[in-house]
Amino acid sequence: MTTELIVQSTSLPTVMEELRERAGEYVKNAHSKNTQRAYKTDWEHFEAWCLAHDRTSLPADLFETIVPYLTAHAGNLKVSTLLRRLTAIRVIHRARGSKLDTSDERFRLFWQGLRNEHRMRPAKKAPLMSPDLRRTIQALPMTLQGHRDRALLLIGFAAGLRRSELAGLWAAQDPQAPGWIEETPDGLVVQLATSKTNQDGEEEEAIGVPFGRDETVCPVRAYRAWLAMSAITAGPIFRPISRHGKMGQRAITGAGVALVVKRVVGKTALAEGLTLDKALALAGTFSGHSLRSGLATSAAKNGAPGHAIQRQLRHKSFTTTLEYIRIGSLFEGNAAAFALV
Template sequence: MAIQLHRTVTVEVSTEIEQLTAGTEEFQRQSRIASTQKAYKSDWEAFTTWCDRLGYSALPAAPQAVSNYLTHLSQQGRRVSTIARHMASISFAHRAKGLPSPIESEYVRSTWKGIRHQQGVAAKQKAPILTEHLRRMVQVAPDNLRGLRDRALLLVGFAGAFRRSELVALDVEDLEMTQEGITITIRRSKTDQEGYGRKVGIPYGSRPETCPVRTLQEWLKQADIASGAVFRRVDKAGRVGVVVIKKEGKDEHLSDRTVARIVKHYAEAIGLPSESYAGHSLRSGLATSAAKAGASMHSIMNQTGHKGEAMVRRYIRYASLYHDNAATYVGL
């Protein structure tokens, strides 16, 4: 990025400015969490490849080209949320180069409005894992180290109402044993990219077999994990893959996709349709189950970390579909 200087500067000052500029660009990169950076990069590569194939300019991109690309994504069956992310990626790439975003043009806005109207904008929510589901899921987990890890992951993810990214990012250093249970510090999350952090209490369960605290403690003990990632891969031989993964230069934490696969696997194991469940089902499941049990809005929000009431009210409405239902009063 060219910088206009108002006076002649020395080589030393020029070098300092270059270093500061490089530092600023690094802070800008850090302002977006890794998953967002990866998604933007992938989306931008897809757009540029498509533009090259059809002879369009990707940067700067004309509103007609972007609109046609959105139509292309829609015709491929991409969801509204996915298309919106592609739009954000295209807009970011232009702004990063100091160019106006083609997304702001009325032509693109009109196309986007038509796509949303055709597909509908209602989010396709995954079904919640309710308490009764969770009890059955941990019962069918195998009696080995991998099964123990899965039970700990399911129970802690549910009790803490964690996002899957928060769950897999946990380190032993984030855990603090207390008389009431375990206090878990979430260092960074989707709604806390600056890393202020928040603490979540996981109380002891009333049943040993479904107690998240005891199960987590047993997993850490059996896996011999004293520091670093809490949830790690376990191979078929029952070996916790710390040394091998570190030697390959990879992160020892599980991926957030693994959480989704585990939830789907155990949902299917107890007879639920796996396609209806994902990693978010643990988080929504705690909120929904708590609402069914009569927990207050404040109590649920305190555990989930929601800053607004809109999403929590959705969970409460779902939980109360059959409670005081008007249809029960008409004598059918």
């Protein structure tokens, strides 16, 4: 008795097409979602410029197209933005089977000159220090939005999370969840499936968030109160809330996290007597990163060991952590304090 394996020839193209599509998704997922969105925007900008100036975008000539494009936007865009756009153009070329070689010495000299002339010291946003965080938390109302903002700020601060990591947290583990929170008797455990420095998800990233000694600024209690009020049991933890108090179903964005920080800082400043203009100016000095930098700088100022700060922030290099420690301890053991006696 023989067994025949019959494969219909008509099914083969369909199968191969599905395999090609899946392979394409693997290539696409070599970069994070945020990077993919940035590259898409950068490429669309480059394509539009090429169309307006009768240039071929793919394949693009290095000196006839790329150099004029970068020159046209130098001074209007930051050097870091131009570098990202150049990287996006190079990545798109490579993905579509074309090579854009930027190793030419003439181009290297051009880029170095552009960078030297338009280099700007990046404007760093202010860290939200623990005393300031405490004041903003205590000023929040006991509304749905107030409970969300309280939990978001305290967890983001205590865990030292990047804004995208904070926005991506889910209430329970799920294959689609970028991260989630687990409750334990000792506090919360923030589990990150992927992160900026762990895009492959090959390393386990667990961050402990202990109970706060002061109940009014305790991240664990704030988290539990938010879940109880919002009735969230699965899916994204932090979601948009309309001005009418209606909560959405999708996750808040990283930009949304930044807006929460700016809004609560501004409202607290207004409540403390600042004018509207001064409150807005103050709020503008903060960002979503202010929670992460605020933890590190506050911890350093209060004498936390450097290795503990590095572990909470998950820095690969202690050199990065040292910058926070330097800022947080500017006046600790300052030589001038011993000299001016």
